[in-house]
Amino acid sequence: QVQVAESGGGLVQPGGSLRLSCAVSGRLFSLYALGWYRQVPGKGRELVAAISRVGDTSYLDSVKGRFAISRDNNEQRVYLQMNSLKPEDTAVYYCKRFGTGVVGPQAPNDYWGQGTQVTVSS
Numbered sequence: 082q083v084q085v086a087e088s089g090g091g092l093v094q095p096g097g098s099l100r101l102s103c104a105v106s107g108r109l110f111s112l113y114a115l116g117w118y119r120q121v122p123g124k125g126r127e128l129v130a131a132i133s134r135v136g137d138t139s140y141l142d143s144v145k146g147r148f149a150i151s152r153d154n155n156e157q158r159v160y161l162q163m164n165s166l167k168p169e170d171t172a173v174y175y176c177k178r179f180g181t182g183v184v185g186p187q188a189p190n191d192y193w194g195q196g197t198q199v200t201v202s203s
Contacts, residue, residue: 082107083105083106083107083178083192084104084105084106084107084192085103085104085105085106085176085177085178085192085193085194085195086103086104086176086194086195087101087102087103087174087175087176087194087195087196087197088101088102088103088104088197089101089102089197090174090197090198090199091198091199091200092200092202093166093199093200093201094166094201094202094203095166095167095168095201095202095203096165096166097166097201098162098163098164098165098166099163099166099199100160100161100162100163101117101160101161101163101174101176101197101199102158102159102160103115103117103158103159103160103161103176103194104156104157104158105157105158105159105176105178105192106157107157107178110154110157110178111134111154112134112182113134113178113179113180113181113182114131114132114133114134114178114179114181114182114183114184114185115131115132115150115152115159115176115177115178115179116128116129116130116131116132116150116176116177116179116184117129117130117131117150117159117161117174117175117176117177118174118175118176118177119170119172119173119174119175119199120172120173120175120196121171121172121173126175127141128141128184129141129144129148129161129174130144130148130149130150130161131150131179131184132150132151132152132159132184133182133183133184134182134183135182136152138150139184143169144163144170147163147164147165147166148161148162148163148164149161149162149164150162159176161174163199166199166201167201168201168202169201170199170201171199171200171201171202172199173196173197173198173199174196174197174198174199175193175194175195175196176193176194177191177192177193177194178191178192179191180192
């Protein structure tokens with residue numbers, strides 16, 4: 082059974098930075114794409130950043146230039162570095178291991194973390 086666990090959320094002032102970390106258990110970690118989603122009340126989960134098996138990255142337009150996703154296959158972790166944070170970045174952030182090596186639509190074989198709260202406020 083694959084376990085996904087996020088950490089690093091918290092309260093930060095506008096313009097500040099935060100780094101989220103996600104540990105993913107299981108074998109063959111390097112074969113899977115990884116992603117960070119976020120969700121606010123009343124809305125569906127939104128893909129913020131993703132990284133493929135080979136390291137190709139993609140970002141939600143509103144976070145381009147501010148966020149950076151990276152992966153460490155030896156440690157089986159994926160990170161989301163968030164800089165120049167804005168109040169509209171406030172959300173619960175979820176880590177996901179995709180069921181394949183490329184980024185695609187949500188599927189039953191995806192594994193989700195429990196979420197970590199990020200609050201950007203003065």
